Amino acid sequence: MERLQKILAQAGIASRRKAEEWILAGRVSVNGKVVRELGVKATPGRDTIAVDDQVITVQRTVNIVLHKPTSYVTTVVDPEGRRTVMELIEGVAERVYPVGRLDYETSGLLLLSNDGDLTHRLLHPSHHVDKVYRATVLGLVEREALDQLRRGVRLEDGVTAPAEVTVLRQHPLESVVEIRIHEGRNRQVRRMFETVGNPVKRLKRVQFGPLELGTLPPGKWRWLTELEWQALYAAANLPAPPYPFSTREKASSPRDRGRNAVGQKRFGGAKRSR
Incomplete structure (x- = not known):
């Protein structure tokens, strides 16, 4: 048996905190009886759990990495009718949701999950989950610009936290810089570079917390490995739920069908990102 708020979070319909609010508001029932206390437990698959009289189905917890084009x-x-990342995860039976956002012209690592608690923890600024981006910017990145990025850049919504910055290639026309931040402001990396005088030409996220994009091709996705699974929950300071796949299941998982079928012709072969 598990606490109701945990079951609701695992169902992917709310964070645990939001589920607690629903319980206290009398919106949740177990076997037809309204529950208003947070300590109540139930057994998924045996007890009938409903929110606002709508029975929920508890899914297994899954997390996937997508290389967003x-x-x-x-x-x-x-x-507006634009293509969404959900079109790229064919073969995933569970209802997963993007953890955070990458803007329309930014590519790279995107985590999708049906664990509401995990999503909340990873996105909350107090947990300082690092995100690493590889930016191709216009012009040479001068020392003064690097110092600004490392100290914090004053934007219209406040000064950014200090970033770790490494110049990978310098050229008068365009340079390549890797930047590590833990904040999640809208278009933050682009705004930071524009402020220091080096507008971004291309931007790719290559790491999110302990997860690395590696050689996963654009438009393809994969399940987390068991080691990544444990590391991700540790980064969110959460106990990891059971890893959802056995070795046998992974060998015939929808990951392989999705990676082979989605985007093969459109995006071409793999490109090494690190």
Whole structure:
């Protein structure tokens, strides 16, 4: 048996904190009886659990890594009719949601999950989950600009936290810089570089917490490995739920069908990102 708020979070419909609010508000029932206390437990698959009289189905917890291409939005649906990242995860039976966002013209590592608690922890600024981006910027990146990025850049919504910055290639026309931040402001990396005088030409996220993009091709996705699974929950300071796959299941998992079928012709072969 597990606490109701944990079951609701594992169902991917809310964070644990939001589920607690629902319980206290009398919106959750177990076997037809309304629950208003946080200590109540239930057994998924045996007890009937409902929110606002709608029975929920508890899914296994899954997390996947997607290499988001440019020209996709990081939402479930888009009112403007643009392509969404959900079109790229064919073969995933569970209802997963993007953890955070990458803007329309940014590519790279995107985590999708159905664990509401994990999503909340990873995105909350108090947990300082690092994100590493590889930016191709216009012009040479001068020492003064690097110092600004490392100290913090004053933007219209406040000064950014200090960033770790490594110049990978300098050229008068364009340079390549790797930057590590833990904040998640809207278009933050682009705004930081524009402020210091080096507008971004291309931007790719190559790492999110302990997860690395590696050689995963654009438009393809994969399950987390068991080691990544444990490391991700540790980064969020959460106990890891059981890893959802046995060795046998992974060998025939939808990951392989998804990676082979989605985006093969459109995006071409793998490119090494580190």
